[in-house]
């Protein structure tokens with residue numbers, strides 16, 4: 001049975017999504033051919049101005065995820081999302097509302113407002129958010145199809161800085177959790193998947209690698225390994241100072257023996 005997840009009625013088997021902060025054709029090709037991406041984000045402001053458009057290089061069958069990057073308020077995000085739809089980019093939208101220009105952290109409150117309006121207009125809304133349980137619940141209540149909490153600031157390659165809070169969302173929120181931003185290494189993507197994330201969005205880690213196709217492939221393998229590890233149900237971890245055990249101890253216990261017979 002294939003292990004898939006569904007967003008807005010579309011089924012995805014790939015759990016890697018290419019982000020669009022740094023965008024070029026080599027990266028798009030690597031994401032498709034080596035990372036197996038089935039969804040690629042697109043900054044609408046670029047789709048609107050680039051000549052030739054990056055849109056010409058995304059094959060049919062790949063789901064476009066236009067984002068609202070550049071928006072500083074809910075209203076601006078809504079306007080960008082509507083423009084994306086008019087440009088023929090489909091009904092998916094990644095809501096990004098960012099007022100802070102230093103750390104590029106999302107404005108959770110404006111993101112909730114934009115999500116509510118766009119979900120009401122029939123968009124499949126995937127909001128980029130700072131990982132906060134109350135906000136995630138509000139986003140689900142506002143109609144989000146998934147939530148996209150950051151792992152660390154965008155473009156930082158710093159990994160799972162928000163790990164504790166991501167785990168709370170994974171444990172408590174019923175829509176897919178797509179860990180976005182800051183994932184810098186395949187091992188970090190693997191760890192997020194082992195924690196139970198639904199999928200990973202990454203951009204900078206691959207875009208800034210020395211060998212882009214090789215890093216794209218490494219991400220695919222890491223995400224698949226993490227997912228398999230999660231599904232396999234990782235074994236328990238002993239508390240520090242806990243009693244160590246080995247297969248031999250268990251065997252001796254079963255035999256009712258304290259030590260190996262002479």
Ligand SMILES: CC(=O)[C@@H](O)[C@H](O)COP(=O)(O)O
Nearest residue numbers: 019020021155181182203204
């Ligand atoms: C919010 C945003 O722009 C992200 O989608 C970004 O594209 C991915 O983050 P990284 O560049 O840190 O991987």
